[in-house]
Amino acid sequence: MTNAWLIVAKQTYRTRLKSLTYWMLVLSPLLLAVFSIGIVLLFDSASSSNDKATLAIVQQTQLTKDLKATKALNAHVKNIATENAAKRQLKDADIDGYLIQTGDSFKLVTSATGNTSINKDTLQTLLTQFKVAAMAYKLNISAAQLQSLQAPVDLKIQQINSKDGTANTDTNRGANSALSIGIGVLFFIILLFYVQIIAQEIANEKSSRIMEILLAATSAASQFYGKIIGVFSLAITQILLYIIIGAGAIAIFKDNRIFQSVRTIFSNVSLSFTLVTVIMLLLAILMYLTLAAIIASLINDQSQVQQAVQPVTYIAMIGYVLSFIVAQSPHNLLINLASYVPFISQTLVPSRLALDFIGNSQAWCAIGLQIISVALLLKFGLKIYERNVLEYSDESIYKQLARLIRGK
């Protein structure tokens, strides 16, 4: 004999898995990722192509030689006899620009129609170096003396990583706070999506009075847990897909230059970070689903779904907003305490872990608290659901909730 809750869960899962909205949610972050990677690769290939600009230098053999030698200027450099010859070649598009010295200043002439450009800042730096070298030569300063004159004061900036003592640079910091905000946004969207699904499911069955037929065949517990498990399975499917696709991408691109530089930037994104993040997200989804199911049991008709989802949205919003504050004032006492509060911790803990403000032990402590609240919510939520799912009250959802909270 198959368990009734399993049939309910399977039915919910199958129906929603076939829906377009589910796949839009699942695929949109992937498409966004593919799109951004594509753009990065495109720029990368454009800049590394052999299509270098050609720069002609009028009557300056020494400068031509120096510019060729530095290779800093990403261009072909050649000497040209006269300005007129340069103008002609520029017109014929044989060169992309020419450089001419008049007295102490230089002039760079480029074609407006040319599609390859010469980096002006680099050129200016190189020209300054050339000028300084020429002056130094005039003043009898040796190359070694010149170098020591030009050397800047050495100021090293270093932060020690609490976990393994490795250095954390500014690039890492920026990337990780972007990651923490990204987690906040993504989790917010995912949570709201599943909250919306379960609220709709219950509201549809309750408002169409199918609930009575279902409850006659099963029980309130089978319905309550079956629905939660069915929708939760959708979330697990989504996360599993991301893990598989992510692991596949890593396997394919592991030798890629850009991938490796990204990897150095996100040095805190380790296996244990991923594990903590995924577990916390799953527990949070379970928690929000249960809460949404309880509130949805108060609904009379479909039009009240938004009203029911709203209080849950506000709670999710707290975590979302706080994840922005994490990057700004990481050691705020409020943030520190909120990291342990279920319903909020799922965004704060991964964010602070990414930024290295807390260690794994604190993260597992927050997970423990999540597990306790999920268990309590599932247990006591059933009682509220059972009592309300067949009651059709004229009161608004908020009034009913207020009454529930007062314990009447």
Next chain:
Amino acid sequence: MAIEIKHLTKEFGPKVAVNDLSLTLNDGQVLGLIGQNGAGKTTTFRMLLDFIKPDHGTILFDGQPITQAIRKKIGFLPEERGLYQKWTIEQQMLYFGELHGMKANTIKSELKRWLKRLEVVGKPNDKVQTLSKGNAQKVQLIATLIFQPQLLILDEPFTGLDPVNTSLMMREIKQFSDEGARIIFSAHNMASVESLSDHLLMLKNGNTVLSGATNVIRESFGRTRIYLESPISDAELLGIEGVISITPSNLGRMLKISDEAVGRVVFERVTSSTNYVPAFMQTPPSLDEIFRTEVAATEVKL
């Protein structure tokens, strides 16, 4: 599945929804539950289905409280009907059927049989929202019956049905009771209760007003009604002692008499050698009459 309800009481705050209700329903019996709105019919069904717990009393199915296995054999038609509008007929049946322990293949073949039997205009793959109201009602009935329930609980099954579906519903209820299923249904329409149920329970404000076999209840009010087709004048009839009132009815008149014995006097008066009498029928009051005059108007306790 014999059902025994003993001393069932349910209160909602100060209001007593059901008060000390007891009844027994044996194999093949059909019980009609009658009462005005708020009489306690739906509350009784909800306690039977274990949606709510009674404050006092017990409900036993074949001697034991409700279990998951028993639920699977109960077909329930709620007062307010509902189907998944965006699902196909087959999808609903697969889900409801599976919840009642049926195999997918059996459900599919049974569905085809039922669609034909109830003459539903629609295919298994049609979405419910595309069906006409009458056809959707038939599909709702199929959803209640497809798994061959042994106990049928029908809350106002005839409300909102067109005449075709009303007679289909009656036919299926009779069929199921002939096959040995137990049926409890509630109704406003006394004609349906009279023709279908062999037992009835009348509730008023949660109290049991009448309970027992339908014909016994009717007889208990005495044969105080005479349907008469005869040329004799109203004045002459009213002149007989014990004739209370005369109302036109169909081709003849309905006489209300003070007690059964008056019937004999009326019979002798109208059947003189010169009078031809096409109809003389002395009956107890109809259930409808009992309900309206005896129960709805005054508190009658038996």
